[in-house]
Amino acid sequence: MNLTYTKHDAVGIITFSRPKALNALNSEVLKELNTILDKIEASEDIRVIILTGEGKAFIAGADIAEMQGKSEQEAKAFSSLGHDVMNRIEQSPIPFIGALNGFTFGGGLEMALSCSFLLAAETAKFSAPEVNLGLIPGFGGSQRLVRAIGLNNARYYLYTANMFDATEALRMGLVQAVYSNEELMDKAMELAKLITSKGPLATRTLAAVVNCGLEKGFVAGCNAEQEAFAYLFNNEAQEGMSAFLEKRKPQW
Structure with a gap:
C-alpha cells in the first residue's frame, strides 16, 4: 500500500x-x-x-x-x-x-x-x-x-x-x-x-457553487448561487436559523 x-x-x-x-x-x-x-x-x-x-x-x-x-x-x-x-x-x-x-x-x-x-x-x-x-x-x-x-x-x-x-x-x-x-x-x-460543525448540505452546495463559477464564469456562478440559496431554505436553513434565534446549537 x-x-x-x-x-x-x-x-x-x-x-x-x-x-x-x-x-x-x-x-x-x-x-x-x-x-x-x-x-x-x-x-x-x-x-x-x-x-x-x-x-x-x-x-x-x-x-x-x-x-x-x-x-x-x-x-x-x-x-x-x-x-x-x-x-x-x-x-x-x-x-x-x-x-x-x-x-x-x-x-x-x-x-x-x-x-x-x-x-x-x-x-x-x-x-x-x-x-x-x-x-x-x-x-x-x-x-x-x-x-x-x-x-x-x-x-x-x-x-x-x-x-x-x-x-x-x-x-x-x-x-x-x-x-x-x-x-x-x-x-x-x-x-x-x-x-x-456547519450545515452539511450548505457545505456541499457551497463547493458546487464555487466550482461552477471557476469553470463557467462569474455570471453562471452567481446564477448558481441564487438557485442554491433558495434551495437551502427548504432544507437545513430552517433549522440553522431557528437555532440562531433560539440561541442553541443546530441539530443537523
Whole structure:
C-alpha cells in the first residue's frame, strides 16, 4: 500500500506513505487514491478529508523513475490520469485540507493546489521544478498556480523552478496558515472539526457553487448561487436559523 486511510468521526485522513521515495506520485499511487476516494464517496459519512504525507515530504513530485522512457502516448495517459485525480479532488463536494508537512514539489504542489485550502508546517518547502527536466507541470499546475498566487508570481516560480518556503507561501496566499511540525496535524483536525460543525448540505452546495463559477464564469456562478440559496431554505436553513434565534446549537 502506498497510502493509508484512517477515519476520525466525520473526518478522513489520507496519508501518502512512500517515505523512501519522498511520497512521489506514480500511476499506482494515483489509482490507489482513486480507489480510496471511491470508498469515501460510497460511504457518505465523511464530511472533510485531510491529505498529508509520511516522513519529511508531503509529495516531492511525480516519480521520475516511472516517467523516464515513456513514449508521447504513455506520457499523455499519465498526465490524463493525474488530471482526473486532481479534478476529482478540486470538484469534490467534500472539502479537502492539505496538511503540507514537508517537501511539496512538482506533482505534490499540483496535488496541494487541488485542495480546498492548505496548512503548512514551518519547515515545508515548495517548488515547481519541471523546467529543470525539460518539462512543464502535467497535472494542472500551470493553471491552478496562476489562480492561487497570481499571474506574475506563478510565472516567476514556473519559469525559474526556484524553491520558496512556508513564509513566502503564506505571503502569497498559497497557504492559509503555518504551524510548527508538531502542531500541524492537530491544527488540521481542529479546522476539519470546525467545518463539520456547519450545515452539511450548505457545505456541499457551497463547493458546487464555487466550482461552477471557476469553470463557467462569474455570471453562471452567481446564477448558481441564487438557485442554491433558495434551495437551502427548504432544507437545513430552517433549522440553522431557528437555532440562531433560539440561541442553541443546530441539530443537523
